[in-house]
Amino acid sequence: MTPLNYDIVILGTGPAGLQAAIHAARRKVSVLVMGRLDKSSLFAAAHIENYCSVLKTSGTELLETGRKQAEAFGAHLLEEDALELEKADRSFVVKSESGKEIQAQVLIVATGAARKKLGLKGEKEWLGRGLSYCVDCDANFFRNQVVAVIGNGSAAATGALTLLKYASKVYLICKQLSVVPSLERQIRESAVELLEGNWIKELRGEDELKEVVLTDTRTLPLNGLFVELGAKGIMELTLNLDIALDPESFRFIVTDKKQATNVPGIFAAGDICGPPFQMAKAVGEGCVAGISAATYVKGQGKEGAEGQEPGHDH
Ligand SMILES: Cc1cc2nc3c(=O)[nH]c(=O)nc-3n(C[C@H](O)[C@H](O)[C@H](O)COP(=O)(O)OP(=O)(O)OC[C@H]3O[C@@H](n4cnc5c(N)ncnc54)[C@H](O)[C@@H]3O)c2cc1C
DSSP states (O other): OOOOEEEEEEEEEHHHHHHHHHHHHHHOOEEEESSOOSSSSSOOOSOOBBBBOOSOHHHHHHHHHHHHHHHHOOOEEEEEOOOEEEETTTTEEEEEEEOEEEEEEEEEEEEEEOOOOOOTTOOOOOOTTTSSSSSHHHHGGGTTSSEEOEEEEEHHHHHHHTTTTTTTTTEESSSSSSOOOHHHHHHHHHOEEEETTOEEEEEEEESEEEEEEESOOOOOOOOOEEEOOEEEEGGGGGGGOOOBBBBBTTTSBBBTTTOBBBSEEEEOGGGGOOOOHHHHHHHHHOOOHHHHHHHHTTTTTTHHHHHHHTTSOO
16 A cells, blocks of 8 residues: 655644644645544533633534634544554654555654543443533532542542532542642541542432442432543553653653654644643644644754744744
């Protein structure tokens, strides 16, 4: 099969990948964006109300508009996952799920992060209808309501403290709180009701999640459940490229201020670079990655090509 050739291949059609495509394509380099819109974390986000200048919209609408913008500037979209990446001299070869081979001078990795799930029946159905994986995104929807957070780590503990500012009642369900002593003290001295030595064994509700059954058999009526079990960058694909990961958790890709990884010609943006998992951050990093990647291409692979070209992206 004859390989397709692009200056830049972007892995991921979430906000990071699409923004990178918009900025790169506007600089007149050839751009292919791979991935599925409906696999973006944003697709599941029913309401976005914390993105500057957008009062309230859905994740689906934002992604559809982003896709159209990227295409209007000349980026091509391929709704397929990349299955394999190989380094080939001064370029990369991407193999798609249908067997296409795509040659790229530069890669932008924007494959997002996977949130750990409870693995309970109904978890998918109640997502956005009483169940959330993101306190920062959804706390405001539960003003004066009863909520619970489940998780043992600092994301769950800080999430519970944040929710105190919104909800009328906050439970923290954990097997064993595993956080730094100062955070543990904060939790124990706060109004958060700690249900330690517990977990959830069943979710119940109808159109919306209504209650959870704990392992100690108690039933907890609630309006919202926040699952804060941590996340991990989706980078199985890039493991063979020796991209440096953060030395503490090894869950996310490390980049510099230009979104460049340690591997020349590979940039990364969005959730795969670590928290906070927010669209605004993904878009910002995508913008920088797109500009840096296009500059890299125009410098014919020479590292350190600086700045923007006159007349673009002021
Ligand atoms: C329920 C929910 C609600 C949220 N609410 C908000 C909110 O209100 N405000 C906010 O700012 N943020 C919110 N977020 C977070 C926000 O959605 C993410 O921070 C954002 O989508 C990250 O963008 P990204 O482009 O890095 O990754 P994603 O949007 O997750 O996109 C990843 C992309 O990578 C692609 N991909 C994965 N593997 C491959 C592969 N092998 N080959 C090719 N492509 C691949 C996927 O198909 C997808 O297109 C929410 C998230 C969730 C889950």
